[in-house]
Amino acid sequence: MLNLKGIHHIAIIASDYEKSKSFYTEVLGFTIDREVNRAERQSFKLDLSLNGQYCIELFSFPEPPKRPSRPEATGLRHLAFQVENIEEAIEELVKKDVHPEPIRIDEFTGKKFTFFADPDDLPIELYEV
Template identity: 60%
Template sequence: MLKLNQVHHLAIIASDYVRSKIFYCDILGFTLLGEVYREERHSWKGDLALNGEYLIELFSFPSAPARTTQPEAQGLRHLAFSVDDVAIARAQLEFRGVRCEPVRIDPLTGKQYTFFFDPDGLPLELYQA
């Protein structure tokens, strides 16, 4: 059996690189480790870390198609972040103009969670630690 050590990173393609970089860094608190413009692809690539751990590659590509499905479609469903208090984190996001769903209770764990959305509608989750 293959031995995987951990998830290395996730890749997100943004329709507006600058807008998404502001969202992930200024609103969610990621740190921009570095970025490069790849002239041959007309594409930005930014490396984002959360609490010092490299986690997201943020890309832009010209004419990339929009996400056409909701989270229940086949494939990657969403990206989840653990927080100490879902209600407080949700209120902070809403204060910054981020669209959030109501807080729910996970029937299996009894923990609170909610979904919110990045500038391109990518579903993200807050989950009570």
């Protein structure tokens, strides 16, 4: 048994580092813990936390290949974040010019959820808890 304790972080490679940095901090509200310029790799690494918990490593690399998103490809499908009130969360996103899909209802839990995309079209879900 591995005895895993939880997820430590999620790594994301951005095609436009500054645009994604702005999206994850100013739109989604992540806090910057550390930013490192890895000059030897022509790369930046941005450590982001949410509510005091380290969550995302945002990377830049020169000319990364596009990520297939639609049709759905093998691999990471989407990121999902919990919210208490999905309508309020959507209002905040729209104020920041992010327009989620219409709210859907999870057929198994009866909970509300919606999707939108980050600057590289990575699907992000909001799930009401």
